Amino acid sequence: MTTLLQVSGLTKRFGGLTAVREAGFTVAAGEVTGLLGPNGSGKTTMMNLISGNLKPDAGTVRLVGKDITGRRPHLIARGGIARTFQLVRVINDMTARENVVAGLAFRDRPLWGQAAANEADRLLERVGLGGRAEAQAAELTYVDQKRLELARALALSPRLLLLDEWLAGLNASELDGGIALIRSLSQEGVTVLMVEHVMSAIRQLCERCVVMNAGAIVAEGETTAVMSDPAVIAAYLGEEDD
Amino acid sequence: MTARPALVIAAGAAVFAALALVPFVADGYGMSLAIAIANYAILATAWALFSGPTRYISLATVAFFGVGAYTVAVLGEVLPWPIVVLAAAVNGTLLAFVVGLSTLRLAGIYFVIFSFGLTELIRQVVTWYEVKVTNTVGRYVFLDTDQSMIYWQLLGLAAILYLTGYLIGRSRLGFALRVIGGDETVARHVGIDTTRAKLMLFVLSALFMTLTGAIMAPRWTYIDPAIAFNPQISFQTVIMALLGGVQRLWGPLLGVIPLTLLFDWLNANFPNHYLLILGIVFMLIVYLLPQGVAGAIGKLSRSRTKPEPETDRKAHSAEARP
Amino acid sequence: MFTNAFLSGLTMGGTYALVAMGLTLQYGVSRIMNLAYGEFVIAACFAALILFTSMGISPLLALLVVAPAGFAVSWLIYRILLTPLVRRAPNRGALEVDSILATFGMLFIVQGIMLALFGGDYSSYSYFNTPVELLGTTIAANRLIVLAVALAVALAAWSFLMHTRSGTAMRAVAVDPVAAGLVAIDVRWAAAAAFALGGAIAATGGVLVSMFLTFNANIGVVFTMKALIVVIMGGVGNIAGALAAGLILGLAESFVATYVDPGLTIAVTYAIFLAVLLLRPNGLFGARAR
Numbered sequence: 001m002t003t004l005l006q007v008s009g010l011t012k013r014f015g016g017l018t019a020v021r022e023a024g025f026t027v028a029a030g031e032v033t034g035l036l037g038p039n040g041s042g043k044t045t046m047m048n049l050i051s052g053n054l055k056p057d058a059g060t061v062r063l064v065g066k067d068i069t070g071r072r073p074h075l076i077a078r079g080g081i082a083r084t085f086q087l088v089r090v091i092n093d094m095t096a097r098e099n100v101v102a103g104l105a106f107r108d109r110p111l112w113g114q115a116a117a118n119e120a121d122r123l124l125e126r127v128g129l130g131g132r133a134e135a136q137a138a139e140l141t142y143v144d145q146k147r148l149e150l151a152r153a154l155a156l157s158p159r160l161l162l163l164d165e166w167l168a169g170l171n172a173s174e175l176d177g178g179i180a181l182i183r184s185l186s187q188e189g190v191t192v193l194m195v196e197h198v199m200s201a202i203r204q205l206c207e208r209c210v211v212m213n214a215g216a217i218v219a220e221g222e223t224t225a226v227m228s229d230p231a232v233i234a235a236y237l238g239e240e241d242d
Numbered sequence: 243m244t245a246r247p248a249l250v251i252a253a254g255a256a257v258f259a260a261l262a263l264v265p266f267v268a269d270g271y272g273m274s275l276a277i278a279i280a281n282y283a284i285l286a287t288a289w290a291l292f293s294g295p296t297r298y299i300s301l302a303t304v305a306f307f308g309v310g311a312y313t314v315a316v317l318g319e320v321l322p323w324p325i326v327v328l329a330a331a332v333n334g335t336l337l338a339f340v341v342g343l344s345t346l347r348l349a350g351i352y353f354v355i356f357s358f359g360l361t362e363l364i365r366q367v368v369t370w371y372e373v374k375v376t377n378t379v380g381r382y383v384f385l386d387t388d389q390s391m392i393y394w395q396l397l398g399l400a401a402i403l404y405l406t407g408y409l410i411g412r413s414r415l416g417f418a419l420r421v422i423g424g425d426e427t428v429a430r431h432v433g434i435d436t437t438r439a440k441l442m443l444f445v446l447s448a449l450f451m452t453l454t455g456a457i458m459a460p461r462w463t464y465i466d467p468a469i470a471f472n473p474q475i476s477f478q479t480v481i482m483a484l485l486g487g488v489q490r491l492w493g494p495l496l497g498v499i500p501l502t503l504l505f506d507w508l509n510a511n512f513p514n515h516y517l518l519i520l521g522i523v524f525m526l527i528v529y530l531l532p533q534g535v536a537g538a539i540g541k542l543s544r545s546r547t548k549p550e551p552e553t554d555r556k557a558h559s560a561e562a563r564p
Numbered sequence: 565m566f567t568n569a570f571l572s573g574l575t576m577g578g579t580y581a582l583v584a585m586g587l588t589l590q591y592g593v594s595r596i597m598n599l600a601y602g603e604f605v606i607a608a609c610f611a612a613l614i615l616f617t618s619m620g621i622s623p624l625l626a627l628l629v630v631a632p633a634g635f636a637v638s639w640l641i642y643r644i645l646l647t648p649l650v651r652r653a654p655n656r657g658a659l660e661v662d663s664i665l666a667t668f669g670m671l672f673i674v675q676g677i678m679l680a681l682f683g684g685d686y687s688s689y690s691y692f693n694t695p696v697e698l699l700g701t702t703i704a705a706n707r708l709i710v711l712a713v714a715l716a717v718a719l720a721a722w723s724f725l726m727h728t729r730s731g732t733a734m735r736a737v738a739v740d741p742v743a744a745g746l747v748a749i750d751v752r753w754a755a756a757a758a759f760a761l762g763g764a765i766a767a768t769g770g771v772l773v774s775m776f777l778t779f780n781a782n783i784g785v786v787f788t789m790k791a792l793i794v795v796i797m798g799g800v801g802n803i804a805g806a807l808a809a810g811l812i813l814g815l816a817e818s819f820v821a822t823y824v825d826p827g828l829t830i831a832v833t834y835a836i837f838l839a840v841l842l843l844r845p846n847g848l849f850g851a852r853a854r
Contacts, residue, residue: 522669
């Protein structure tokens with residue numbers, strides 16, 4: 001098992017508030033890792049620190065041993081970390097295909113022109129949007145916009161895929177489809193770090209979990225072990241697990 | 243939209259070739275109108291090249307235009323014309339680089355105000371320099387040129403601008419700018435160096451404005467800082483580009499032609515109410531045509547082909563965006 | 565020479581501060597970046613001029629008419645012209661761009677009306693131009709009045725915002741219009757009232773500076789730019805910041821004119837402004853409204 005992502009001593013302060021406090025954990029290559037914690041525990045800040053959207057005040061982020069701390073986000077994206085957003089973000093006035101081409105055209109080995117269009121259509125097919133390539137992103141339903149965002153992230157051919165509550169707001173059948181999609185991506189070898197509140201999805205998908213509370217990491221390990229950790233239950237899982 | 247490039251370029255070349263014949267048929271008044279239209283066509287199109295996709299409203303058009311004009315006023319009689327134009331281009335590019343590097347991280351409104359203040363600063367510094375150091379208020383520009391030469395140069399510059407704009411629109415850079423205009427955060431996270439892309443377009447746009455000022459300078463014979471850096475030029479550029487529509491390359495032209503003719507007519511017939519009517523025209527544009535003429539045409543043709551469903555999800559996702 | 569430069573800087577700074585306080589209310593609370601602001605100042609100058617020369621009404625009495633008129637006109641402009649923009653704007657950024665463009669058109673309209681009525685010539689009159697001995701130098705009494713009124717308006721506006729219900733509502737709207745609406749504050753009313761109050765301050769400033777300024781229909785933009793500089797230096801929506809920044813700007817100009825070169829005062833103004841924008845975009849004192 002090789003370590004893909006290594007976070008250590010990561011700290012981020014906003015004025016007087018410390019959103020992330022000396023956090024450290026690892027993500028193993030090929031695994032799906034869950035990042036859990038109650039609202040406001042610093043999960044999204046962590047995602048923003050890893051993807052370069054925020055600069056940490058202290059600590060390091062390493063991708064396959066290479067220090068990428070505080071790099072500008074476009075360099076981190078080209079370096080192999082793709083992400084989706086907590087509130088879905090697609091380019092409304094572009095077609096679905098163009099949205100995915102955005103992920104292909106500026107990556108480390110860029111695609112453009114017909115090659116990009118073909119690859120975009122393949123990725124749309126992959127996430128279940130085959131046939132919707134010409135649709136305006138704004139006209140897609142909520143779940144389809146989430147799929148489109150995922151296709152755009154996959155277009156970067158990332159080593160690490162960050163999913164920020166990608167399953168949130170889906171109905172029961174959409175949720176099953178979403179879980180199956182993430183699992184199949186994982187089986188193809190994509191490494192995933194996912195912030196998620198949906199416990200059933202975490203049980204089904206995540207080999208390992210990292211739990212945050214008040215900006216600090218309170219537990220890290222195999223999902224079943226973490227789920228039964230009394231500290232975790234006390235901090236968070238007890239009242240939300242149903 | 244997906245017309246073949248060779249076809250588009252050939253059609254464009256034919257139009258410009260026809261326009262090149264104007265000096266052989268037009269009288270003096272016709273030529274001065276043609277020059278005014280060509281002048282604003284370049285300024286407004288160059289303005290939209292940067293401001294259309296990025297949605298940064300720049301009021302600094304005349305800062306670059308004036309730098310071009312002043313370079314000619316200072317060097318025009320000592321150096322051969324191509325070198326003078328080159329010097330103007332270098333000045334404009336350098337200024338645009340410095341300004342772009344320092345300002346493109348400012349949020350919308352601060353950029354607007356900065357670009358406005360920049361023009362005034364340059365004008366004041368040039369005025370002070372001329373009065374204190376060179377002991378002049380203005381300068382005479384006596385160059386061996388005539389209306390036709392100026393028109394042909396503007397036309398050539400316009401042709402280069404349209405070709406550049408067309409190629410950028412089809413390139414990864416143009417696509418990157420559309421992504422930036424749509425959502426800058428997303429743009430960064432798909433690997434777009436947003437600062438570099440914006441800076442390149444800003445400098446390119448400024449370069450065309452500077453060259454326009456350089457070509458136009460000999461028309462005035464006499465220039466001083468108040469003429470070369472007249473903020474009304476920036477304002478009219480913005481009005482024309484917005485009226486035409488900034489989302490398409492040919493959009494600004496749709497604003498330039500009617501407004502140049504209108505302003506000319508107003509100036510001739512209502513010199514005392516010129517500003518008042520200018521203001522009313524501007525407000526009407528802002529209220530009635532927020533997307534410009536090109537946007538209105540685009541919306542019309544789109545709604546004719548397929549009605550847009552207004553789903554709850556759409557409203558939801560638009561609202562959820564911070 | 566120093567006291568002279570200091571006093572004239574202080575009185576000039578008082579003018580800047582007074583004029584800027586109206587703009588900081590308009591932009592800070594109503595979110596309207598009013599590029600026509602200076603034209604309203606100049607319109608008040610003309611109003612004071614007419615009242616004085618044709619009816620012999622003292623500018624200080626004229627304030628009682630012109631300031632409420634400024635309030636009423638601004639209120640109407642907000643309700644009739646700007647409310648549609650506020651309604652159609654999907655977010656704050658779009659409103660700022662739309663309001664810049666709309667008030668930019670308004671700038672030309674107001675300026676065009678003044679040009680049509682008064683022509684482009686410079687006008688002035690003299691009122692209360694009595695020299696006063698102060699700190700070993702002389703200064704015109706009307707300039708001291710402006711400084712005093714600036715301080716009084718700042719104090720009044722600040723106490724209004726801090727200690728009254730309406731003022732508190734305006735501060736809440738400045739910070740977060742959506743949240744303010746959720747706690748039953750009438751956001752539209754507060755925004756319109758702040759815009760109108762800003763207009764009243766602009767009118768007050770105009771009447772007062774008309775006592776010593778030579779003005780014409782074209783110079784409104786000078787006031788807009790100076791006010792903008794002061795607003796941004798002081799922090800958007802920050803009354804005390806506007807007062808301090810206005811005084812600083814006036815002093816800086818006065819000292820540059822005295823010790824460096826009078827031809828460079830405006831250049832220095834803009835240089836300070838651009839430097840503040842680049843280095844401290846939230847203002848020298850931080851923004852209270854944001």
